[in-house]
Structure formats: C-alpha cells, structure tokens
Amino acid sequence: RKAIRPITANARLKVEYEQGRKPKDNKEILTRNSKLEGILEQARNIAASSATVLIQGESGTGKELLAAYVHRHSLYPNAPYVAVNCAALPETLAESELFGHEKGSFTGAAGRKIGKFELVKKGTLVLDEISEMPLPLQAKLLRVLQEKEIDRIGGAHPIPIEARVIAISNVNLKQAVKDGKFRADLYYRINVIPLTVPPLRQRKGDIELLARHFVAKYC
Numbered sequence: 001r002k003a004i005r006p007i008t009a010n011a012r013l014k015v016e017y018e019q020g021r022k023p024k025d026n027k028e029i030l031t032r033n034s035k036l037e038g039i040l041e042q043a044r045n046i047a048a049s050s051a052t053v054l055i056q057g058e059s060g061t062g063k064e065l066l067a068a069y070v071h072r073h074s075l076y077p078n079a080p081y082v083a084v085n086c087a088a089l090p091e092t093l094a095e096s097e098l099f100g101h102e103k104g105s106f107t108g109a110a111g112r113k114i115g116k117f118e119l120v121k122k123g124t125l126v127l128d129e130i131s132e133m134p135l136p137l138q139a140k141l142l143r144v145l146q147e148k149e150i151d152r153i154g155g156a157h158p159i160p161i162e163a164r165v166i167a168i169s170n171v172n173l174k175q176a177v178k179d180g181k182f183r184a185d186l187y188y189r190i191n192v193i194p195l196t197v198p199p200l201r202q203r204k205g206d207i208e209l210l211a212r213h214f215v216a217k218y219c
Contacts, residue, residue: 105154
C-alpha cells in the first residue's frame with residue numbers, strides 16, 4: 001500500500017495538470033504560509049502607488065517573483081516590466097544602459113540609445129542586486145529618484161520619467177550602509193516600502209505544496 005500511494009498521487013497530479021489546474025503563469029507565488037500571504041496582501045495594497053519598493057531576502061527566496069507580482073497588480077500591468085541585474089552591468093556601460101546616451105557622446109556611440117528608465121515608460125524597472133551598484137552610479141540614481149528625470153549621456157536637457165522602481169537585494173543594505181558600501185541617502189530613498197521574503201526553512205508547510213506543483217509540472 002505504501003509503495004502504491006506515491007504512484008497514485010503522482011498520477012492524480014498529472015491528471016490535474018493536464019486538466020489545467022495549474023498556476024496561470026510561471027510568475028505565480030505558491031504558498032500556504034500566513035507570513036508570506038501577509039506579505040502578498042501588503043504587496044497588493046501598495047501596488048497601485050508609484051512609491052519605490054525595496055525587496056530583501058536570501059538568494060532563491062523568490063524576490064523577483066514578488067517584484068513581478070507587484071507589477072501585475074499595479075495601475076499599469078500591461079506596461080513594460082524590465083529587470084536589470086546591477087551586478088552584471090559593466091561599470092563603464094551601466095550609466096548608458098540605465099539612462100541612455102546621445103549619438104557621438106563618447107567613443108563608440110554610433111547612435112542614440114534609449115535607457116531602461118525611458119523604455120519602461122509607466123511600467124516597472126527592477127534593479128536586482130542593487131547592492132552591487134558602484135557608488136558613483138548610486139549618486140546618479142539617487143538624483144533620478146529625487147527629481148523623477150534622467151539625463152542621457154551627452155543630452156542637452158533632462159527627460160521626465162514615470163517608471164516605478166523596485167530595488168532587490170540579497171544583502172542587508174542597512175549593514176552595507178554601515179560598512180560604507182552603500183549610500184545612506186539612497187538606502188532611505190529606495191526603502192519607502194520594504195518587503196522581506198522569508199526563506200523556505202521558515203515556511204516548511206510550503207515544501208509539500210511546491211513539491212506537488214513541480215511533480216505535476218514536469219510529469
């Protein structure tokens with residue numbers, strides 16, 4: 001009986017999967033944990049605002065899933081959603097990637113480039129691993145968040161932006177500020193709405209739920 005039970009359970013999950021009883025998309029957050037459900041409720045409540053959100057948590061806890069969740073419940077869910085990994089941006093190109101540049105503004109600038117802040121329009125710009133952003137770029141980002149405008153490299157005038165910014169970090173930014181690795185003024189600017197995703201070890205009741213989901217998904 002014990003040997004048969006897992007087989008029948010997997011068969012039932014496969015049938016349920018084929019009948020369409022699966023998450024609507026791969027960005028749905030599966031949980032039965034009251035703490036995480038409370039965080040999701042908070043995320044829904046603040047999603048309609050334009051306030052900057054800071055999502056923190058350990059690696060692999062689903063921070064970008066939560067960022068996408070906020071975007072889906074925002075006033076502009078059909079607007080662009082763009083995620084930028086700050087750790088993967090070369091320091092020499094980071095400013096151009098975020099703010100854009102004009103033709104001829106530096107060697108190799110063969111044409112105008114629209115930066116990510118402009119590309120998302122009224123959508124959401126996610127700055128993942130923001131703790132890895134170089135300090136000089138942090139100062140420029142601070143100004144952008146304060147003034148709600150960007151300066152393309154080589155541009156003649158500032159350009160207003162409407163992007164909603166979500167910052168993500170797997171590093172404790174408050175400690176990074178104390179260590180001199182992150183600007184205090186930028187930390188307070190992005191920490192308007194803080195959300196912390198608990199690790200799976202603190203919500204063990206989700207393990208079976210997630211296991212069943214992935215078994216069904218890959219059957």
